Amino acid sequence: MDTKNYQVGDNFDEMFTEEGKCRAHYSEFLKHLKKTSPKKISHLQHAANKNQVAMGMTFNVYHDNQGIEKILHLDIVPRIIANQEWKHLEAGLKQRIYALNLFIHDIYNDQKALKDKIVPEDLVLGSKDYLKPCIGLNPPKGIWCHITGTDLVRNKDGNYYILEDNLRCPSGVSYMLESREIIKRAYPDLFNQLGVMPVSDYPVKLLKMLQFISNKEKPVVGVLTPGIYNSAYFEHSYLALQMGVELVSGVDLITKGKKVYMQTTKGLEQIDVLYRRIDDTFLDPLTFNPHSLLGVPGIFEAYKAGNIALANAPGTGVADDKAVYAYVPKLIKYYLGEEPILHNVPTYLCREEKDRQYVLDHIEELVVKETNAAGGYGMLIGPKATKSEHTKFRELIKGNPTNYIAQPTLSLSTVPTWTEDGLQGRHVDLRPYILYGEEIEVIPGALTRVALKKGSLVVNSSQGGGSKDTWVLYN
Structure with a gap:
């Protein structure tokens, strides 16, 4: 296939320079692309679409009257990230998560950053996501944000910028994992040839982290879902299946004596760790929103008593606030005494x-x-x-x-994307996933979201965006 007519535009393109020269880490992929006819690429794209349907890779769109089930379109052209570039991102993300974890612990305990006026007190204490029942809380192993999906964008200057932090219930990791399986079938030889780092062990790493935050030797772990109508239900069930743990909803659980039990066919079984995919305020109607039908009455008291571990910890949502985001560079300096490795978008x-x-x-x-x-x-x-x-x-x-x-308004970098008119640049962002257990680990891959409409900067799946497989290279 010929790429001579590909237009880079006034953006940073991940594959081509302004002069139209292929970047070094894409060179092998370009060689493969040149040997592949447009008809073959169309067939590969069609096969990827069918595989997504077969795998049930759907999400729900609440505002769409035409039907709730949608496929997150997976583009056949991957995004490739060079190893040195990834190491820079990895260092910056670890630094940021470490500082955010210290910040969350601080605001629910000593509040030093508020007293020292690093962040305005009213901004934090007045946030709807600052949960007063969490004051004085010390979560298991001192970890609040166990699973984070941080959104980054690349501007026309070629630098990455943090767009926002997602520390509540970050979604999309199942699409990253399933997309990899689909794209590997499209390019079976290229993976070994290029040396693409694997992401398939994410469920094992997630389970290990969940087990780590329990004080039991062999803890019983579960995934707590709001239910089948939630937009990310596919992901909840997928992760539970991959980890080999129970998928439970609020009606499956009860509390007794400040302990949480699953109702099974054999009777009650105590559960020790829950990866919760329910927002903070819906978690426990006795402590938070009394109208919640999704949560488990009494679970927060069981949590405070140390009889169950929750990931992410209740109260982390305050660090997702886009106004708090503006102060994260100051928080990194305050808690760690370091300059931020990755910068915020000016806010x-x-x-x-x-x-x-x-x-x-x-x-x-x-x-x-x-x-x-x-x-x-x-x-x-x-x-x-x-x-x-x-x-x-x-x-x-x-x-x-x-x-x-x-x-x-950032320009957002582009990646060649397969369209009805052949390869065209489409704007992308990047959501790597970070696990915080025994150590902070950035998974060597990410969910690349792509704006499928020409010129659009909106990459969100709920707003019509799609995704790409993200290849991080060993060398």
Whole structure:
């Protein structure tokens, strides 16, 4: 297949330089691509689509009236990351997770960072995700954020920037794992030839981490799901199956004597560790949201008593706040005495008068986000929005400035993507997964999300984005 007509555009392209020269770590893949006809690539893409359907790789879109089950489109062209580049990302992510864990522990205990005015006290204590029942909590092994999915983007300067931290219930890892199995079938010889690092041992590493945070020698582990209508139910069931543990929902569990039990056909069996995929406030109707039908009454008391370990720990959501995000570089310096290895996207806090005025005056150039929204919701992309949308968001910001941040519109790097018109550049982000158990470990792969519409910067699956397999090379 000929790639001469591929347009790099005014972005950093992961495969080609501005002059159209192939980057060194993509050279072997390009050789393979040149030997493959467009018809063959179309067949490979069609086979990948069929495999996704067969594997049940679906997610639910709550706002879509046309049907709730959707396939996360997997593009046949992988994203390839050189080893040295990955080592830099790995070091930066480990540093960030370590600092965030110290921050979460601090704000629920000594609150030194608040007293030293590193982060405004009202920003943290006033956040809807700051859970007062967690004050004084010391989770097993001192770990709060066991599983993190951190979103990064690459700007036209070629540098990676942290876009946001996902420490509550980060999703998408099952798509990373299943995508790898599908893409390996499309390029069976290239994996060994290029030396692609494996990701298939993630469930083993996840289970090992979950077992580590229990005080029992042979703990009983389970995955707690909200149920079949949750958008990530495929992932919950997939991970439980891969780890060989029980998939349970709130109705399967009861608490007795500050211990948590599964109801089985043989009677009650105590459960020692839960990888929870339920948001904090729905976890226990006796402690948090009294209207929750998803959680387990009494589980928080069992947790405080040390009779069950929960991953991630309740209360971690406060570090997901997009306003708190702006202070993470300061937190790294404060807790670790180090300069951040990976930088944030420059961020304007609408709660600050000077920042707010700048945002109101330049809203056409900026991306505006709700501090507590996720999945691409509650967001304005200034250059793509209409005048009426600009006006609406100006009023929203004036009405509740604390609820909004703004950032420059980044160009987002592109990767060649298979379309009806052949290979074309599409914008991507990167979500690596980090496990924090005996040590902090970054899985050598990631979920690369891709904006399938030409020119679009919105990569979220709920907003019509797709995904790519991410190959991290040994050398």
